[in-house]
Amino acid sequence: MSGAGAAARRETARRPADSWTRALRERIERTVPPGQALPDRQPVFVSSWIYVFGVLTVASLVVVVATGCVLAVGGVAWWHVSSLGHFVNSLHLWSVELFFGFMVIHLWGKFWMAAWRGGRLLTWVTGVIAFVTSIGTAFTGYLSQSNFDSQWISAEAKDGINAIGVGAWFNVLNPGQMLLWHVVLLPLAIGLITVLHVVLVRRHGVVPPIDARDGE
Amino acid sequence: MSEVATHTPTRPRQTRPGRPHPVATRTPDSHSFATRPYDLVKEFVVALAVVALLTAALAAVFSSPDERSITMSGWAQAAPADVVATATSELAGTSVSATYGAPYNTASEGQKVLGIPLQKWGGVRIPVDSAALVLDPLTRAAADAPTKAALAAWRSAPAGTRTAWATAYGDALAKAPDGNPAAVASGSYGPVPVLAQSFLAVARSGGLEGQLAASGNFYGGDQTRTILLLSDGAYLEDTARAQQLGGDQWGMMNETGNYPGQPWMWLYTFWYQVAPFSTSDNADAQVWGLMMVLTLGLMFLPLIPGLRDVPRLVPVHRLIWRDWYREHPPVRRDRPAPKTGDEPGR
Amino acid sequence: MVRAAAVMAASPHVVHWGWFRIELANLLIILAMVVVFVIAMVVPFGRSAWARDDSGDRP
Numbered sequence: 001m002s003g004a005g006a007a008a009r010r011e012t013a014r015r016p017a018d019s020w021t022r023a024l025r026e027r028i029e030r031t032v033p034p035g036q037a038l039p040d041r042q043p044v045f046v047s048s049w050i051y052v053f054g055v056l057t058v059a060s061l062v063v064v065v066a067t068g069c070v071l072a073v074g075g076v077a078w079w080h081v082s083s084l085g086h087f088v089n090s091l092h093l094w095s096v097e098l099f100f101g102f103m104v105i106h107l108w109g110k111f112w113m114a115a116w117r118g119g120r121l122l123t124w125v126t127g128v129i130a131f132v133t134s135i136g137t138a139f140t141g142y143l144s145q146s147n148f149d150s151q152w153i154s155a156e157a158k159d160g161i162n163a164i165g166v167g168a169w170f171n172v173l174n175p176g177q178m179l180l181w182h183v184v185l186l187p188l189a190i191g192l193i194t195v196l197h198v199v200l201v202r203r204h205g206v207v208p209p210i211d212a213r214d215g216e
Numbered sequence: 217m218s219e220v221a222t223h224t225p226t227r228p229r230q231t232r233p234g235r236p237h238p239v240a241t242r243t244p245d246s247h248s249f250a251t252r253p254y255d256l257v258k259e260f261v262v263a264l265a266v267v268a269l270l271t272a273a274l275a276a277v278f279s280s281p282d283e284r285s286i287t288m289s290g291w292a293q294a295a296p297a298d299v300v301a302t303a304t305s306e307l308a309g310t311s312v313s314a315t316y317g318a319p320y321n322t323a324s325e326g327q328k329v330l331g332i333p334l335q336k337w338g339g340v341r342i343p344v345d346s347a348a349l350v351l352d353p354l355t356r357a358a359a360d361a362p363t364k365a366a367l368a369a370w371r372s373a374p375a376g377t378r379t380a381w382a383t384a385y386g387d388a389l390a391k392a393p394d395g396n397p398a399a400v401a402s403g404s405y406g407p408v409p410v411l412a413q414s415f416l417a418v419a420r421s422g423g424l425e426g427q428l429a430a431s432g433n434f435y436g437g438d439q440t441r442t443i444l445l446l447s448d449g450a451y452l453e454d455t456a457r458a459q460q461l462g463g464d465q466w467g468m469m470n471e472t473g474n475y476p477g478q479p480w481m482w483l484y485t486f487w488y489q490v491a492p493f494s495t496s497d498n499a500d501a502q503v504w505g506l507m508m509v510l511t512l513g514l515m516f517l518p519l520i521p522g523l524r525d526v527p528r529l530v531p532v533h534r535l536i537w538r539d540w541y542r543e544h545p546p547v548r549r550d551r552p553a554p555k556t557g558d559e560p561g562r
Numbered sequence: 563m564v565r566a567a568a569v570m571a572a573s574p575h576v577v578h579w580g581w582f583r584i585e586l587a588n589l590l591i592i593l594a595m596v597v598v599f600v601i602a603m604v605v606p607f608g609r610s611a612w613a614r615d616d617s618g619d620r621p
Contacts, residue, residue: 036247038256038257039254039256040253040254040255040256041251041252041253041254042251042252042254042613043246043247043249043250043251044250044251044252044539044540045249045537045539045540046254046613047537047539047540047607047613048536048537048539048602048603048607049601049602049603049605049607050536050599050602050603051607052259052263053602055256055259055260055263056263056266056267058260058263059260059263059264059266060267060271062264062267063264063267063268063271067271079282080282086279086280086282087275087276087279089280089282090274090275090276090278090279090280091271091272091275092280093275093280093475094270094271094274094275094278094280095267095271097274097476097591098267098271098274100479100480101591101594101595101598102267104480104595105595105598105599105602108599109536109599109602111517111526111527112527112532112533112536113527113533113536113537114518114524114527114528114533116517116518116524117243118242118243118244118245118246119243121518121519124515124517124518125515125516128511128514128515129515132511135478135480135481138478138480139478142478145282146285147282147283147284147285148283148284148285148286148455148472149281149283149471149472150285151285151286151443151446151452152452152455152456152461153468154439154443155443155446155447155452156463156467156468158443159500160500160503160504162316162318162319162326162327162335162338162500163326163327163329163334163335163498163500163501163504164329164334164335164338164500164501164504164505165318165334165335165336165337165338165339166338167318167338167342168318168319168338168339168341168342169341171342171438171440173438173439173440173443173444174437174438174439174440175437175439176437176438177438204246205245205246205247206246207243207246208243208244208246208249209533209537209540209544210527210528210533210537212243212244212249212540212544213244252613252614253613253614254612254613254614255611255612255613256612258611258612259610259611259612259613262611262612277566277567278566278567278570279566279567279570279571281570281571458573459573459574460576460585465576465583466583466584466585469584469585469588470574470585470588471585471587472574473570473571473572473573473574474569474570474571474572474574474575474585474586474587475570475587476585476587476588476590476591477585477587477588479591479592482584482588482592489581489582490581532603535603535604536603539607
């Protein structure tokens, strides 16, 4: 028996075919091959400022979540009674405005690039889901302010939600429920969809210019 | 596949005169192109620093709005006649919440979209008895003798009589100057004027929020009944309209003061301003339905012929990739272009 | 800064064109987004801190 054969047998014994760990690792590597997850080079056509708005959106999301976490430390009413709390609320508000601004500019850019080409439909779809989920998250934030604005917005918004029959499950007049959606469920959803979106971007690479040919 | 990110690119093919490239029929693999150094992590860190600084600057300069919430005692102080009129309409069953339909009661069919009664299908899952919004706090409050007598008279009267009393008093209030209860013409109102005045007193005392929100629980939290009552009055809307927050003032995207609100809601807000929605009784259901369809349209825009071709037809991409196109001029198309692969599967 | 915050807290400025109306702050945000988008389109990317040009090719 050759030494090489024994080594191969040992290798097979070390890596059982039904290893769940190995299956998961290979699944991950198939989805995003190692060099593609964090490449240090990009195609030469990646040469426009419009490319930075995706990263700016993710960076804004980080600031939104971080400032939201600081608000959470103080509790629901902290920002009404503390000047520091009010400043953190201001940080939270303006980071949200920047987040949406950058996200929409990113969307405009990707539209004009027809960035869904080359099997990238799901990347586009997850981007739109992230946008819509963000709108819902911001909305629950407005309902969680515990001030006049949230009183009025909830009084108005109930009619829209009730009109489609879901007002009892998503009760905008219940600030406790809205706060939990705002700080747990919806951020979790945005986090997951953002990860999926970025994984898809890395998996497919940056979309080539319209009318570009293979290997140029 | 692991080496694709640093794939050795082939040289750009030369276009020979008279033999143009065939027009690309599919989107090439992104990894087949020449590359150059691009530091994603550095880009992210710079972006994070820029956003953090920009946020801090905007927050420091502009701050953020915090218009204090309306309290029931504030409402009672500022607009006592409105509180009395609202209490009367709750007893008469004519308030907005009393005639709402699902999910609060069965008083109306609710809104429909394309004839489908989605609101009704949702069911009455948060039952709200509008008269109880007034009677419960009065019963729980340490009421004086006249209030106790009025409550007893109300409870012992037949439903038709109660409604007749409260409706008559509501009509009389509407005719009185400024809705002033003291200036109401005399009539057959039963115990309603006493109940409404006592309700005003409870509201003034500051105890109403707790009475409505707690429902026997030490911890409140659900403000459904409180906000329904508040929005049955005119005071909440008057205050909102003064801040440009009314539904017909494009208020859904606005914020109190001069602060930016939710400009991303512009399209949702827009539909409420134009016919047929601006005059429809089913506007909420219709606008929601329309926005769902439009959102699906945006989501699956890459599959919609015509719309997905716009980026190719309007040459913004020539601007974005101008460096690339300078190096790789588009070939002249001597023959009709085959399908050019804007659809996402290609 | 205090003055800027006071201006923000004042009663809202609204811009009207016929049936169209928008709060000035929202309008300014949308205009700023359009301006930033156009700038991103027009300004040459050149060499940023994170993207270098090494003649566009590496064997």
